[in-house]
Amino acid sequence: MIAARIRSMGSPHWLALYGVILLSWGALYLMTLPADLRAAGAVYGAEFLASLCIVTPDAAGYLGLVAMWTIMSAAMMAPTALPAFAAYDDLSARxxxxxxxxxxxxxxxxxxxAVLAAALQMALFQLGYLSIFGDSQSLLLSGVLLALAGAYQFSALKDACLTQCRAPLAFFMSHWAEGPVRNGLRLGAVCLGCCWALMLLAFVGGVMNLxxxxxxxxLMALEKLPEIGRHITRPLGVVLIASGAACLGFGLIG
Known part of the structure; x- marks a missing residue:
C-alpha cells in the first residue's frame, strides 16, 4: 500500500505540484537579502537597496509585496497540505x-x-513598526504578535480547523459533491484558520528570513499530523505566550 502510494505521487500532476513548491522556494531565495547587503544598506541608506530591486515596501510597492507574500504562502503552505492532497488524489482517482x-x-x-498581509506590512512599515526588510522594529509589536499567536493555539477555531486538516478523507467525503474548486477553497480556508497567526510571525522572525x-x-506541517500534532499545538502556544510576555516586558521597561 505504501509503495503504491509513493509511486502514484510521481505522476505528472504531483510532479507539477512539486515544481511549484521548488520554484517558490527558489524565488524566495533569490529575493532574500544577504547579510552583507543588509549591512551596506544600513550604511548607504534605502536608496542603495532600492537600486538593487529588493522586494521591500519602499522599493517594490504594494503589488510587489503581494507577489512576495503569494510566493511565500505557496512555498510554506502547499507542503503542509500534502497529506490532504494525497487523500483527495486517492478519492479522485476513483x-x-x-x-x-x-x-x-x-x-x-x-x-x-497575501493581499491582506501585504497591506498590513505596508501599513506597519509606514507607521515605523517594521523595517524595509519586514522585520519588527518594536518589542511591543513583537510581543503582541507572539502573544496573539500563542493564545490562538488554544482557541476553539484553531482546534476545529486542525480537526478538519487532520482527517482529510472525512473532510472531502463530507463535501465531495461540491466539486474540486470548492473543496480546494474549503481546504484553503481551514488551512488558513490553522496557520494565519503563525504566518504573521514572519514580522517577528523576518519576512524574508528563509x-x-x-x-x-x-511546525505547521507537524501540527496537521494526527499522531504528532496534538502533542505540539498547546506546548507551542505556551512557548509563544511566554516569548510574547518577555518582549512586552522588555518593551515596557525600555
Whole structure:
C-alpha cells in the first residue's frame, strides 16, 4: 500500500505540484537579502537597496509585496497540505480527476491572505513598526504578535480547523459533491484558520528570513499530523505566550 502510494505521487500532476513548491522556494531565495547587503544598506541608506530591486515596501510597492507574500504562502503552505492532497488524489482517482482544480482553489485562498498581509506590512512599515526588510522594529509589536499567536493555539477555531486538516478523507467525503474548486477553497480556508497567526510571525522572525520560514513550515506541517500534532499545538502556544510576555516586558521597561 505504501509503495503504491509513493509511486502514484510521481505522476505528472504531483510532479507539477512539486515544481511549484521548488520554484517558490527558489524565488524566495533569490529575493532574500544577504547579510552583507543588509549591512551596506544600513550604511548607504534605502536608496542603495532600492537600486538593487529588493522586494521591500519602499522599493517594490504594494503589488510587489503581494507577489512576495503569494510566493511565500505557496512555498510554506502547499507542503503542509500534502497529506490532504494525497487523500483527495486517492478519492479522485476513483471518481474522476479534479486534482489541479483542488490545488487552484487552495492557493486562491492564500492569494487572498497575501493581499491582506501585504497591506498590513505596508501599513506597519509606514507607521515605523517594521523595517524595509519586514522585520519588527518594536518589542511591543513583537510581543503582541507572539502573544496573539500563542493564545490562538488554544482557541476553539484553531482546534476545529486542525480537526478538519487532520482527517482529510472525512473532510472531502463530507463535501465531495461540491466539486474540486470548492473543496480546494474549503481546504484553503481551514488551512488558513490553522496557520494565519503563525504566518504573521514572519514580522517577528523576518519576512524574508528563509530559516524562519523553513522552521515555521515544518511546525505547521507537524501540527496537521494526527499522531504528532496534538502533542505540539498547546506546548507551542505556551512557548509563544511566554516569548510574547518577555518582549512586552522588555518593551515596557525600555
Amino acid at each position: 471518481a474522476g480527476g479534479g486534482f489541479r482544480w483542488l490545488v487552484v482553489g487552495f492557493l486562491a485562498v492564500w492569494l487572498g491572505f 530559516a524562519f520560514m523553513a522552521v515555521a513550515m515544518v
